[in-house]
Amino acid sequence: VVSTQSTEAVVSTQSTGAQTGTQIMGRRPYGVGLLVAGCDESGPHIYYICPSSNFYECKCMAIGSRSQSARTYLERHKDEFKNVEDLNELVAHALRALRDCLPNESELTTKNVSVGYVGRGTDFTIKDDEEVAEYLKMIEEETPAAAPAAPAAGEEAMDVQ
Secondary structure, X not given: OOOOXXXXXXXXXXXXXXXXXXXXXXXXXXOOOEEEEEEEOOEEEEEEEOOOOOEEEEOOOOOOXXXXXXXXXXXXXXXXXXXXXXXXXXXXXXXXXXXXOOOOOOOOOOOOOOEEEEEOOEEEEEEOOHHHHHHHHHHOOOOOOOOOOOOOOOOOOOOXX
């Protein structure tokens, strides 16, 4: 969405709209969380609109089921993001965070991943299906952080008590 308003003003309007029904008609807020990414004159922003309709600007954020490990990954690496100029590297970080919160029997595929990005001079863009394959190839050889390292050939795993 192209707007002359700041990203914060757009988010505030959305948040207020979700809350208005609770103040006038005795209804509940929408009850869902929402991540909003935007880029305005002051730069890129990401906001989290809580299910209660409050909103917060974040440096990095993940929401949804099993999102804690993704938030942990993003928080540990957030200082690296400031100096990254390559979009592919940022997308790889996002995919690593997403991968680390999957159940053990699941993996990221072109059917369950979409990539969206926005920035200065870059309109909001969504990559789906086969367009995501190039991003998934960047991380496919890496071992997920949650997976324990297997013992080297000829070594036995140690029992720790």
